[in-house]
Amino acid sequence: MTTVLRILLRRTALLVPLLLGIALFVFLVMRFSDVDPASAFFQGADPTPRQLHAFRERNGLLDPLPVRYLHFVGDLLHGDLGTSALTRTPVLDQVVTALPLTLQLTFLGLGIAVVLALAGGVTAAVHRDRAADQVIRVLSLVGVAAPAFWLALLMIQYLAVDRGWFPSGGYINPEDSVTGWLRTMALPALALSLPVAAQLTRIVRTSVVEELDKDYVRTAIGNGLPPHVVVGRNVLRNALVNPLTVLGLRVGYLLGGAVVIETVFALPGMGKLMIDAVQNGDPAVVQGVVLTTATGFVLVNLVIDILYLLVNPRLREAA
Template identity: 40%
Template sequence: MRRYLLSRAWQSALTLVLATVVVFVGVRALPGDPALALAGEDRSPAALAAIREKYGLDESWLVQFGKYVSSAVRGDLGTSIRTGQPVSEMLATALPVTVELSLIAIVVATLLGVGAGVVAAVRRGRPEEWVANVFALLGLSVPHFWLGLVAILYLSVATGLFPASGFVPLSEDVLDNLHHVILPSLILGTGLAAVIMRQTRSSMLDALSTDFVRTARAKGLRPRTIVTRHALRNSLIVVVTIVGLQLGGLISGAVVTEQIFGLPGFGKMTIDAVFQRDYPVIQAVVLVTATAYIAINFAVDLLYSVIDPRVRVAGEAS
């Protein structure tokens, strides 16, 4: 087990280093000059030179990268070119919004997706499976932005059940916070629930047709025990993989949902930074996203070894 963990930790660290290099080079390869965006109407050579000197844009990429890495190691992600605010403070304000939104969405999607997938597999060929497949198809086909607008129109404007926009921090009022977050979380989780449902159904069908399940039935075990303790557990590898990958995607991809519901999260900050060529913010956003993906994948690898000991044994042998 120890060797398995060290191997995964080394791979994660190497991936993070490579991601840092790619992010730094990719951001500076974007078209446009941030000095021009900051100069406004005064685009004289002297003003542009002063801006580049102030933010270190006149230095070579290698020097800029060295300063960026040394500062990032100390927890200093720089200062926003657009607002003059420390990037770490901007992240501390925006990231909790997106993380909360993503976590609630992933919990809702997992409960709905796994439950519907198990029902569709156990009740194969019956009305329950058809209903689950129809809802999964709708979840995969209907765009989030359209579903969000419809939800605002009917659940916020028409009935007033949920607020149409805005956000209340969790530290200020828990109930009011959930009141603002639950609707966008449901919208964000619908598509993911459909993906989880389809994958769970497929894995469950494979597990239910295996020899050990037939043996369990021959022994006279209760159907519920066979489904939950044997078939479902052996299907969790695929489910954990999908949930882990989608959680990382939700953290970085909740842009549209945040824009529709007016949430001050990661998405709005990212869009503003890209349009303004705000290098420090863009680098921080992508670096945090890459770190989240790597951390989630590492956690998924650990869950693999807990769910299926064969994975752990194979990792130690390699």
């Protein structure tokens, strides 16, 4: 356990330069974009050159770039993501309002993807080269090729519009109605999760097949242990190493895909917040959403790294 704690502290320390690098990248991209924060702040009005200059001077926009970056990082450390040019409210407040829905959608989609991948991958591996394996492999290939937004449109047409089983959009807070929340989140989460589930299913199948071909499995079954016990207790634990690695990368896909899915289903999450900010020329909100999403992706991958160490004793010993 001491080894895991030491590795965790080392990985956590590496987050500091990584997050500073992300902040630098976002800072440079936004500063070299065509959007002028001063013009964005006065959009809808007709500011004079003196007003624009006063705004830039008051907000440090005339300082050298390194000084502006240090001020930018200092503001981030104090939880200041800037002020929206459109609503004149702190960006942090808007992010705090929109982030819970995006997290709900992302992790609900992640849970569905993991369940489908484990069920499909293990079933295909255990019934290798049989009918069940062939069907699952074909379905996973179709799922990999199908974009999430296309699946979302099909689900809206056939499950919401034609049959009325689910609403075609909108959001109900779980505090108001858990059933209503599940109904509004079912199609978005399913559309978001199916491509990830298809990719993970193929990886889980390959990993489980490799483990089933090893000598310890044949020895355990030959000694009288039921196959389902061997698979559940030993094979699955060893076979989860590779899927866990891929899962960390797929979380980034889920966070990015949530932007499109929220727009399709009119969900008031981070995706809709960023799309509205881009359309309305609100650079501070775009910057805040990107920083929050990137930080979330890094933190989730840290959790995946820890799980990877827990299920892989050999890597833990080597580390």
